[in-house]
Structures are given as structure tokens and as C-alpha cells.
């Protein structure tokens with residue numbers, strides 16, 4: 001099956017670097033982001049791909065203004081119209097600072113957009129595509145408080161807390177892996193900072209306190225592809241299984257200047273891929 005993996009859209013960023021377009025009344029940077037996102041969606045529809053994976057960070061924060069939300073929805077609507085199943089993963093910028101739920105992307109689940117799945121918790125989604133079934137394990141941005149209560153962390157050093165978080169995540173991920181059908185292609189879609197990643201602009205855009213995840217936790221042979229989000233610099237972290245950050249689709253600011261911007265697209269099957 002063919003899939004398209006994009007991430008870190010950050011629509012609504014960089015307005016200070018734009019100006020108001022007198023013809024549309026919109027900030028030119030918003031227009032740039034819309035143009036770039038529309039190219040990604042054009043590609044998904046033209047191929048056509050069987051599945052679109054969005055790796056998280058739709059907007060700069062969880063409460064984007066309605067016209068920015070609408071610009072985003074206008075593009076993703078085209079995937080729903082083309083009947084391309086789409087998984088929207090919740091990144092750190094999509095979460096409310098207070099507690100659980102209410103992430104900016106959850107509205108797509110509330111509205112029951114056909115073929116759309118929102119990944120706001122660690123969960124396995126069994127999705128039917130035009131080219132057969134696929135299993136997508138969603139791993140949204142996790143904070144310390146998701147995995148650890150305050151009393152549990154009391155008296156521990158930073159290093160001990162970090163280790164405890166990784167252990168908790170390992171156990172939780174193992175639980176999902178055990179539910180996977182080995183006959184069906186499986187993809188891990190995760191928004192996180194991997195320990196071997198080279199940084200991009202995301203390090204300046206701190207929203208929510210995270211922790212670094214060892215790559216070895218993700219490179220499990222049960223996964224035919226590991227689709228990551230969070231780091232804005234495009235990079236391939238592992239070949240077997242293939243672990244990729246597609247990077248952000250647009251530069252969010254001048255610190256996002258290095259490297260090419262884009263998406264990853266290609267074929268994934270049981271034990272094979274050519275992304």
C-alpha cells in the first residue's frame with residue numbers, strides 16, 4: 001500500500017515575517033503554509049495514496065484562530081472527499097497545557113469525519129484502505145504527568161525520573177505491540193524527540209515538557225514503518241525498520257532555515273517498504 005507521511009505543519013506560525021496581502025486580507029505567511037499544505041494534499045490525491053499519516057503539530061498552539069483552523073480543515077477536507085484514510089496525531093503544540101483532552105485536532109473525531117482517525121493516546125487503529133488493512137499505532141506527545149504521578153516522582157533525581165518514564169513507555173508500547181496481527185502491515189506513528197535525532201527549530205518552540213525517547217524503543221521488527229513527527233529537520237534514523245522524520249513542511253522561522261522541506265511518500269507492505 002502507498003502512504004504519504006507529513007508532519008509539523010505549524011499553520012499560523014511566522015506571521016511577524018509576513019505582511020497582509022491586500023487582495024485577500026490574509027497574512028502572506030498563512031498563504032505560504034496553505035500553498036505548501038495544498039501541494040502535499042495534491043500529491044496524496046494524484047498518486048493516489050492509500051493512507052495519509054500526519055505526525056503532529058498542526059498549529060503553533062491548541063487554540064488557533066478560526067480562520068487558521070478553517071484553512072487547515074479546507075485542505076484535509078480534500079482527503080476526506082477523496083476517501084483517503086487519514087491519521088491525525090496530536091503533537092505537543094496541539095495539546096492544551098491543562099490536563100487531558102481538548103487537543104485542537106479532536107474536533108475531527110467529534111465531527112465523525114469519514115476515514116479520519118485522531119491519535120491523542122497510545123492506541124492501535126485498524127484501518128481499511130483500498131489496498132488492504134493496516135494497523136497504525138498512535139503515540140502522541142507524552143508529558144511526564146501522563147506517565148507519572150507527582151508522588152511517584154518525589155525524591156527521585158532527574159535521571160531516575162527519566163529512566164522511570166522510559167520504562168513506563170516501554171511497557172505501554174509493549175502492550176500495544178502484543179495486540180498486533182503479524183499478518184497485517186503495522187506502522188508506528190509517533191510525536192517525540194528520539195535520542196539520535198539532530199535538532200531543528202522545534203527546540204526553540206518549547207511547548208510542554210517532554211523527554212527524549214531511545215531509538216531502540218521504536219526500532220521493533222513488528223513495525224514495517226516508523227513515522228515520526230516533532231523534529232523539523234528531515235532525517236532517516238534507521239533503515240530496518242525504516243524510521244523517518246519528514247521534517248516540517250514549511251520554515252516556521254529563520255531558525256528553521258537548514259535543509260530541504262517536504263514529505264515522505266512510498267510503498268509499505270509486510271516486511272517491505274520503498275519510501
Ligand SMILES: [Mn+2]
Pocket residue numbers: 056057091092093191202229230231
Ligand atoms: Mn512537536
